[in-house]
Amino acid sequence: MKMIPSSPHDTNSSAERRFFDRLRAAFEQSKHSDRNAELTAFHSLNLTRHAYKRFGEIDFVILGPQGILVLEVKGGGIGCHDGVWYSTDRSGASHRLKESPFRQAESAMHGLRNRVEAALSRSICAQFVWGYGVVFPDCVWSASGAEWDRAMVADLCGVKNTERWLSGLFRYWHERDGRQREPATAQAVTQVARFLRPELDVGVPLHVTLDELEERVAALTEDQMDLLDIVDANPRVICTGGAGTGKTFLGLELARRWAGAGKQVLLACQSPWLKHWLEKRFAIAGVSVSVAKAAATTARRSGIEQFDALIVDEGQDLLNMDALDRLDRMLKGGLEQGRWCFFHDVNNQAGYFGPPDADALAMLESYSAARMPLKRNCRNTRQILSEVQSALGADMGVRGTGDGPEVLHREVETREDIAKLLATEIERLTGPAGLTPAEITILSPQPLRHSVFDFLPGKLAAKIVELDEFALRDFPPAQISFAEIANFKGLENEAVILVDLHREADVHRSVTDRYVGMSRARSLLITIDGNGASI
Structure with missing residues (x-):
């Protein structure tokens, strides 16, 4: 299943992270023949820097031709006594929930549905069946009640076969809908996805100071979201864009995602000015910012020998064999086999550090690197x-x-x-x-x-x-x-x-x-x- 984002956002819920991996692996075997392979899962925002979380109460949204599902994930033990719901953590401590997980999922579904229907045409919205479900990945669920039917629950056993449970959940809501429907068209699915993606993936633009975050945020552009998909599918990517097309912003977003997946990430550039600014203003756990020539020192200070992933910003300044050799030694698998994304500008920015070496760029391209141009300017009037x-x-x-x-x-x-x-x-x-x-x-x-x-x-x-x-x-x-x-x-x-x-x-x-x-x-x-x- 396609995941957006490609790695889970920071979350305190290990249950969400584990279910994220289950969803990612779902329908892999049937991706060429089963319509379920066209599903996309959106993981709820949990960013440390953004102004608001538009659908913050939703853990996962599943979108596909079959319909739209809202899923609530509750880890640990679950109980209900005298109408009050509780969760139990690993230490055995109980925590009172504000409301039933089923009611939480249902209200989140209605809130999301209202927003989608307000934003898109009636002909688009009418193609989708809506539903919700609750995931209890740590316990066996055998209880019955008026708030739920068994098909709506994925417990410890159901999570082990996520594909079967999701297919059954879609069937359940189609039966509840009671109307004969054709699957939603690809155009309809795309329009809903485009509505969800920018609003479910908000990042911090470079010009926003920490004190202004409540007032100014920027959604990823469609070009940038396409690049994230390409990076997810290709371990090595060369991204080209002029000044103002969001290369640094996108590099930071990639760094945050890769670090969130447990990788040690090196964000390298040539300019000490840019290095100091990024290091101070966008401190991200697991991300080391360094000028290329100091990459080895940065690794030692981080207590590691090599980095798991590399992001190069202002790469036109580093298109020479000496700089690439330094980075090659600091990356697991090297530039030929490692994971990296190289951002550069083909225009006139390289005049301060000598002309770029055509052989250096050709070498990067020879490492089976995917190419991605950024076409939309998101800085200048x-x-x-x-x-x-x-x-x-x-x-x-x-x-x-x-x-x-x-x-x-x-x-x-x-x-x-x-x-x-x-x-x-x-x-x-x-x-x-x-x-x-x-x-x-x-x-x-x-x-x-x-x-x-x-x-x-x-x-x-x-x-x-x-x-x-x-x-x-x-x-x-x-x-x-x-x-x-x-x-x-x-x-x-x-x-x-x-x-x-x-x-x-x-x-x-x-x-x-x-x-x-x-x-x-x-x-x-x-x-x-x-x-x-x-x-």
């Missing part, structure tokens, strides 16, 4: 996306996040003029009802002391903080931030002002600076170019 694509010819995906302010271009002759214009734009952006200083980052191809910073009024300069790799642990700061473009790879902010963008002798580096710098802005982008010889 339509205006920023269009500007980067038209000015640089870079493919940053399609659609974007919606409409935003127009991109502003300014051209001046001297650095003094750049500084004056920069001061004017900052004053405008931070005016009444404007942005907070934390939402503004100034990017330059030059270090702070070689940029226009020295030409700014002292009062404004005092409000700007220079970023370094350690300051990224608390990004964004309360002040307006400044960084070199090369160091800001993989990061982003609401508004970005690019300065010092005069022509350089190194044309490729100039294009790289513009691509990386412009794509860091989520909502508002301002470029201040110098076209005079005096700059």
Whole structure:
């Protein structure tokens, strides 16, 4: 059976984890001939970082042409005395349940059904039979009662043959439905799955601070969900996408899932800035973040010799034989036989660490690696996306996040003029009802002391903080931030002002600076170019 997610979310219930494995193995032998092989199981959300759990009371949702089932799993012993339900844990301690497991499953089914029917057309919803069941994997259930029929219960014996029980549960609810129905169409199943998948798999976007989690969350896009399916089916995957297509976010989601399945995961990158930011802001048990050259040291500090799985972010910076050799030694099975996902950008981001080695990429591809392009931009507004694509010819995906302010271009002759214009734009952006200083980052191809910073009024300069790799642990700061473009790879902010963008002798580096710098802005982008010889 297909599982979403591919490994169980963190849960304190060992019963859920064991039943997850039972469902995953179900119908494997009949997958080419039995309609039950088309079933998909959705495991309830139990993320440590998300704003809400839309169907948090549902342990499992089973979806297929036969219908939709809601399953409640209760581990340990189960009892009911004087109308009050109890569960008993391994130590023998009893815990009072808020309601009957059967009533809990039934109310969850009705809640889910109401949401699906409100979201999808009547012709789609009418194709499905709805039902629910309860799983008691640790006890033998022989009791009878008015709340349940025997077919609705999977006990210790029923769980051992999950296929038979689920097939019987579908038959039971079809008989209760009383109508002759054809199986739901593939289109109907797909529409319900697409409704459930984003809402049942919510993750944290990169720009959300820990204090904002209740206000801003992002669902995985369809492209990203497709990639998770591909990663589940292939031990080695090369994922390509332009800036803003969610590669880092998706890498974090994969790392969390693999670690949740008990793997020791290495998340490797080239930039110390990105490493420090990820390490601080997205600490995940079982996941070690490291720059590639320090992978061996990171493994020793984790008390292991090799990692079970590898995720590479900003991989275009690591497409050389030396870096890949380091990673190969740190991965069980090596790059040829191990489990890994390599995220990279084929555009202009590799100019800071030398051009990528075509032989290195060919070597990765030769290891039976599946290919997956990310096509949807989920960072930049339509205006920023269009500007980067038209000015640089870079493919940053399609659609974007919606409409935003127009991109502003300014051209001046001297650095003094750049500084004056920069001061004017900052004053405008931070005016009444404007942005907070934390939402503004100034990017330059030059270090702070070689940029226009020295030409700014002292009062404004005092409000700007220079970023370094350690300051990224608390990004964004309360002040307006400044960084070199090369160091800001993989990061982003609401508004970005690019300065010092005069022509350089190194044309490729100039294009790289513009691509990386412009794509860091989520909502508002301002470029201040110098076209005079005096700059």
